[in-house]
Amino acid sequence: MRLHRWLVPTLYIIFLMLPIYWLLNMSFKTTNEILGGFSWFPANFTIASYVKILTDPTWYNGYINSIIYVGLNTVISVSFALPAAYAFSRYRFLGDKHLFFWLLTNRMAPPAVFALPFLQLYSALGLFDSHLAVALAHCLFNIPLAVWILEGFISGVPREIDETAYLDGYSFPRFFTKIFMPLIGSGIGVTAFFCFMFSWVELLLAKTLTSVEAKPIAAVMTRTASTSGYELGLLAAAGVLTIIPGAIVIYFVRNYIAKGFAMGRV
Amino acid sequence: MEKTLNNKAWFMVLPVLFIVALNAIVPLMTVVNYSVQDTFGNNVFFFEGTRWFTEVLHSGRFHASLQRQFLFTFTILVIEIPLGVAIALTMPRRGFWASVCLVLMALPLLIPWNVVGAMWNIYALPDIGLLGYGLNWLGFNYDYTQQPTAAWFTVILMDVWHWTSLVVLLAYAGLRSIDDNYYRAAQIDGASRWAVFRHIQLPKMKHVLTIAILLRFMDSFMIYTEPFVLTGGGPGNATTVLSIDLVKAALGEFNLGVAAAMSIIYFLMTLLVCWLFYTIIMQGEKE
Numbered sequence: 001m002r003l004h005r006w007l008v009p010t011l012y013i014i015f016l017m018l019p020i021y022w023l024l025n026m027s028f029k030t031t032n033e034i035l036g037g038f039s040w041f042p043a044n045f046t047i048a049s050y051v052k053i054l055t056d057p058t059w060y061n062g063y064i065n066s067i068i069y070v071g072l073n074t075v076i077s078v079s080f081a082l083p084a085a086y087a088f089s090r091y092r093f094l095g096d097k098h099l100f101f102w103l104l105t106n107r108m109a110p111p112a113v114f115a116l117p118f119l120q121l122y123s124a125l126g127l128f129d130s131h132l133a134v135a136l137a138h139c140l141f142n143i144p145l146a147v148w149i150l151e152g153f154i155s156g157v158p159r160e161i162d163e164t165a166y167l168d169g170y171s172f173p174r175f176f177t178k179i180f181m182p183l184i185g186s187g188i189g190v191t192a193f194f195c196f197m198f199s200w201v202e203l204l205l206a207k208t209l210t211s212v213e214a215k216p217i218a219a220v221m222t223r224t225a226s227t228s229g230y231e232l233g234l235l236a237a238a239g240v241l242t243i244i245p246g247a248i249v250i251y252f253v254r255n256y257i258a259k260g261f262a263m264g265r266v
Numbered sequence: 267m268e269k270t271l272n273n274k275a276w277f278m279v280l281p282v283l284f285i286v287a288l289n290a291i292v293p294l295m296t297v298v299n300y301s302v303q304d305t306f307g308n309n310v311f312f313f314e315g316t317r318w319f320t321e322v323l324h325s326g327r328f329h330a331s332l333q334r335q336f337l338f339t340f341t342i343l344v345i346e347i348p349l350g351v352a353i354a355l356t357m358p359r360r361g362f363w364a365s366v367c368l369v370l371m372a373l374p375l376l377i378p379w380n381v382v383g384a385m386w387n388i389y390a391l392p393d394i395g396l397l398g399y400g401l402n403w404l405g406f407n408y409d410y411t412q413q414p415t416a417a418w419f420t421v422i423l424m425d426v427w428h429w430t431s432l433v434v435l436l437a438y439a440g441l442r443s444i445d446d447n448y449y450r451a452a453q454i455d456g457a458s459r460w461a462v463f464r465h466i467q468l469p470k471m472k473h474v475l476t477i478a479i480l481l482r483f484m485d486s487f488m489i490y491t492e493p494f495v496l497t498g499g500g501p502g503n504a505t506t507v508l509s510i511d512l513v514k515a516a517l518g519e520f521n522l523g524v525a526a527a528m529s530i531i532y533f534l535m536t537l538l539v540c541w542l543f544y545t546i547i548m549q550g551e552k553e
Contacts, residue, residue: 008356013370016427019389020373022396026388038399076285084282087275094273101544103282106290108536110488110529112509116516117293140289143282201378204491218380232388239381246376247369254365254372 020243026236034232049237059238062217065131066200067245069214072135074195077142078150078188085150086176090159100147107144114140115208122209133209134216138199145198146191153187189256196249217242294533300526318527328528330503331511338507339486342425346482347475349426350433354441355467357434368438371431383495386424390496397423410497414504417497421505424492429482436478440471473547480543487536508532 026034027049029042053059087093088100118137119128127133161183165175181188203218210216221238301318322328353371358364374382392398392409397420401408410416444466452462490509493499499506499514506514512532516525 005356009353009358009367012353012430013367016371016374016431018396019385019427022389023385034394038394038396080281080285083278087278090269091272091275092269093271093275093279096275099279099283101541103286104544105537105540106286108484108488108533108540109290109294110490110509110512110532110536112488112490112513114293114297115513116522117296118289120296121288121292136285137289139285143286147282197376200376203378203380218378221380221384235384236388239377239385242378242381243373243376247373250369250372250376254369 023236023239026232027240029233029236031231031233034236046233049233050241052234053237053241059220062215062220063241065210065214066206066216066218069131069134069138069206069216070196070199072131073138073142073199074192076135077139077146077195078192080139081143081146081150081191082181082188083176085147085154086180088147088151089154090162103144103147107141107148109140111141111202111204115204118205119208128209129211129213131214134206134214135199137205137209138202141202142195142198146195149191149194150184150187153184153190157183186256189253193249193253193256197246200246297526297529300522301530302523304523318523319531322524322527322531327511331506331508334506335487335508338421338425338489339483341422342429342486343479343482345422345426346430346433347479350430350478351437351471351475353430353434354437355463357438359441368435371434373431374428375431377428379491380495382424382428383492386420386427386492387496390420412501414501417501417505421493421496424496425486425489428492429485432481433478436474437471440474441467444470476543476547480540480547483539483543484536487539 025040025042028045028047030044030046030048033039033043088096122128122133122137125133127136157180161179162175165179170179203216206216207219207222210219217238221235302316303313304317357367377385389395390397390410392402398408398410408416410420448466449462452466457465488509489507490513493505493507494510494513497505499510508528512525512528515521515528
């Protein structure tokens with residue numbers, strides 16, 4: 001029975017790790033060795049691909065650009081969604097239910113549908129090829145999600161706390177920043193995690209809205225794949241490096257994920 | 267807990283409304299605009315009424331990609347939801363190993379979608395990829411670049427690899443909210459494993475599972491990057507799901523009218539399904 005309990009998660013994790021191992025394996029090979037045939041380990045272990053990526057500005061700028069717009073998007077999404085989530089959780093107002101549903105529908109809008117109109121919109125606004133354009137475009141699906149998650153957390157905090165604070169003479173902004181935000185700290189953490197995640201992995205819009213200045217790492221990867229033949233070793237190393245920021249973020253929020261979900265209604 | 271009526275709360279929602287409306291309404295109107303017009307270039311547009319809609323609704327190509335889309339979404343839901351629940355039930359409940367499981371399992375969720383596609387593209391190759399090589403070594407004749415069935419299998423397996431963890435995380439969170447006393451009481455009553463699942467664990471997971479199904483439905487319905495990078499919709503049209511077909515029509519063939527009409531039909535369908543789910547969730551919360 002005990003062995004049986006361990007079996008399912010272990011097999012699942014092996015299933016998850018195998019493709020990642022394969023990517024890692026390739027990233028330490030030369031392109032010729034990769035194309036040469038099947039092998040479990042690199043015969044001529046090389047870190048040349050990593051050196052190339054970390055020293056060539058066209059490569060590492062892709063990472064910097066991605067991190068800038070993802071960070072910007074996370075900050076915008078969370079700070080805009082907080083007051084809205086509070087309002088949805090605490091008050092009834094004209095059209096609140098319809099508004100909430102309308103917000104959610106935007107989480108369902110397929111980016112493929114919006115790619116072209118987005119290009120026209122952000123060109124017209126003069127934001128094309130800027131980090132802000134991508135950060136704002138990603139708000140389309142991240143703000144609804146942030147409102148949804150935060151609303152769950154805020155509803156988990158008893159109203160009496162708000163009322164006591166008002167009786168104690170706190171003004172609303174002071175109450176909100178000094179008392180309320182620390183209370184839903186783990187909720188803010190979970191929300192930020194999800195915003196980071198969905199903005200980091202989305203590339204269709206990010207690619208459409210940028211050309212040179214704010215080009216995300218994914219676009220750098222596809223361009224390299226088409227111009228210099230098929231540099232598989234380099235692509236694999238670039239792929240491995242895109243996993244690292246995500247892994248760091250997961251490590252920091254690992255305890256909040258479970259706790260956060262359980263506390264909020266999500 | 268009764269909410270108070272306060273129309274001033276609108277001011278707190280206004281910034282969100284503004285930023286989402288900018289992103290949603292303007293592009294949506296652009297799409298609506300395209301869907302009723304035709305152009306011969308030079309930015310000259312002619313009003314076409316519902317011509318594109320009739321054309322799309324009667325085209326065999328649209329029906330075929332819609333069918334593939336439903337088949338895909340249905341298959342991954344049937345695999346991912348039970349599998350995710352099973353893993354959440356068997357993984358360690360707390361402590362060091364629970365953290366290890368969570369971190370490792372969440373990893374695929376944070377890999378950019380085109381990297382996921384590229385990774386599986388090589389991983390499944392029959393000559394140099396572990397999966398393709400392994401399957402052929404086991405005696406299967408497998409080559410996803412040539413065989414439609416193999417391509418389907420690979421796309422589904424990739425999605426299971428990529429997204430089952432989301433179901434696991436949500437189900438795990440639902441299970442964590444169960445107080446230990448319930449389990450103790452069940453033990454004293456001599457309840458079977460199945461009874462514990464049916465009457466304690468499943469009801470607690472009901473809400474998170476609805477969310478998991480809703481998220482997986484929406485995301486799989488608009489999946490684009492991963493299958494596009496993996497198979498390019500091929501071989502032939504075997505794995506051309508709705509989004510891939512849409513982008514082909516819009517950017518590949520520059521049929522803006524057809525693509526826009528397809529987008530709107532597509533959007534209305536997701537809207538309908540989500541409205542159904544939303545109503546179900548809201549009903550559940552009232553109880």
